[in-house]
Amino acid sequence: MRFIHLADVHLGAVPDKGWPWSSKRGEEIWETFRRVIAYIRENPVDLLFIAGDLFHRQPLLRELKEVNYLFTTIPDTRIYMIAGNHDYIRREGGYRGFAWAENVTFFMEEKVTCVKDPLLPVYVYGFSFHHREIRQELLQGLAPMEGEGLHILLAHGGDLEHVPMNIPALSASGFDYLALGHIHKPELMIKSGAGYSGSPEPLDRSETGQHGFIEGWLENERLRVRLVPFACRSYEQIVVTLNEESTQGSVEDMVAREIIRKGKENIYQIHLRGERAPELLLLPERFKSLGNVLLVEDATRPLYDLELLQKQYWGTLVGDYIDYFSGRALTPVEEKALYYGLQALLETSR
Numbered sequence: 202m203r204f205i206h207l208a209d210v211h212l213g214a215v216p217d218k219g220w221p222w223s224s225k226r227g228e229e230i231w232e233t234f235r236r237v238i239a240y241i242r243e244n245p246v247d248l249l250f251i252a253g254d255l256f257h258r259q260p261l262l263r264e265l266k267e268v269n270y271l272f273t274t275i276p277d278t279r280i281y282m283i284a285g286n287h288d289y290i291r292r293e294g295g296y297r298g299f300a301w302a303e304n305v306t307f308f309m310e311e312k313v314t315c316v317k318d319p320l321l322p323v324y325v326y327g328f329s330f331h332h333r334e335i336r337q338e339l340l341q342g343l344a345p346m347e348g349e350g351l352h353i354l355l356a357h358g359g360d361l362e363h364v365p366m367n368i369p370a371l372s373a374s375g376f377d378y379l380a381l382g383h384i385h386k387p388e389l390m391i392k393s394g395a396g397y398s399g400s401p402e403p404l405d406r407s408e409t410g411q412h413g414f415i416e417g418w419l420e421n422e423r424l425r426v427r428l429v430p431f432a433c434r435s436y437e438q439i440v441v442t443l444n445e446e447s448t449q450g451s452v453e454d455m456v457a458r459e460i461i462r463k464g465k466e467n468i469y470q471i472h473l474r475g476e477r478a479p480e481l482l483l484l485p486e487r488f489k490s491l492g493n494v495l496l497v498e499d500a501t502r503p504l505y506d507l508e509l510l511q512k513q514y515w516g517t518l519v520g521d522y523i524d525y526f527s528g529r530a531l532t533p534v535e536e537k538a539l540y541y542g543l544q545a546l547l548e549t550s551r
C-alpha cells in the first residue's frame with residue numbers, strides 16, 4: 202500500500218503580487234499540481250489524500266473540471282479529499298453538486314465521517330469546512346471505529362480559529378496516520394504518526410525551505426512516511442557579513458555567487474550584517490538586478506572609533522552629538538540615529 206498526502210495547493214493563488222515573477226508563480230502552482238498527478242501516473246499509488254485548501258478561494262466550475270479531468274488520468278488511485286478554510290463549502294459554491302470522477306471521495310460534511318476503501322483494508326475519515334473559521338474542537342474525543350486495517354484521518358486546521366486539535370491525543374486514540382493540512386511549512390511528526398504535508402509550492406516569503414508532498418508506504422506492516430521535495434522554486438535567505446574591507450562591488454559579487462549556488466530560479470531575501478567602513482554607502486536597490494530579490498535588509502554598522510572622534514571633535518557639534526549617546530546602552534533606533542547623524546555631521550563638517 203502506498204499513498205500520497207497533499208494539502209494547501211492553493212490553486213488560483215498569485216504569490217508576490219507586484220513583483221516581476223508573480224504571474225508566473227500563479228501558473229507554476231497549477232503546473233506543480235499537474236506534475237504531482239503525472240508523478241502518480243508514472244509511480245502509481247493506491248491512495249491520494251488532499252487535506253484541504255486545494256483551491257485558494259471558491260473554485261470555479263472550469264477549475265473543478267480541470268482538476269477532475271486530471272483525477273481521471275490516474276484511475277487506479279483512489280482520491281480522498283476535504284475542503285479547507287480557503288475553499289470551504291459554501292451554499293452556492295462550486296463544490297455543491299459537482300459530479301466527481303468515480304475514483305474520488307469528497308467528504309462533504311462538517312463533521313467527521315468514515316469511508317472504507319473499496320480495495321484495501323483502509324478506513325479514511327474526514328470532514329470539510331463549511332465556514333471560514335471553526336473554533337469548536339470538532340475532533341475532541343474522536344477515535345477510529347472497529348475494523349481490521351489502517352485508520353487514516355484527514356483534517357484541516359490545528360490553530361485556534363481553525364479546528365483546534367490535540368494531535369498526540371488523536372494519534373493515541375488509534376489513528377495510524379493523520380493527514381493534515383493548513384500549515385504551509387511541511388512538518389512530519391513521526392512519533393505521533395501525523396504530518397502536515399505543507400503546500401507543494403511555497404506561497405509567500407515566510408515559507409522558506411523545501412516544499413512538496415508526503416509519501417507513505419507500508420514496510421513490514423509499519424507505516425513509513427517521507428517528505429518528497431517537489432516545488433519548482435523556494436524562498437531562500439542569504440546572509441552576508443561585511444567587514445571594513447567590503448565594498449559595494451565585493452558584496453554584490455558575494456550575493457551573485459550565492460544566488461547561483463542556491464539556484465537562480467529561487468526567490469531571495471538578503472540580509473547584510475557586520476561592520477562596514479563608515480564611508481561605504483551601500484545601495485541596496487542594486488541587489489535587485491542580481492536575481493529574484495524580494496527584500497534587502499541592511500543591518501550593517503559603520504565602524505567608527507567613537508572615542509577617538511569624541512576627542513578629536515571635543516567642544517564641537519560632532520563631539521556634543523557623540524556625548525549625548527555615550528555612557529549608556531542604546532536602543533536599535535538610537536544606534537541608527539547615532540550612526541546616521543554622525544555620518545551626516547562628519548560629511549558636512551569636512
Ligand SMILES: [Mn+2]
Nearest residue numbers: 254285286383
Ligand atoms: Mn488553510
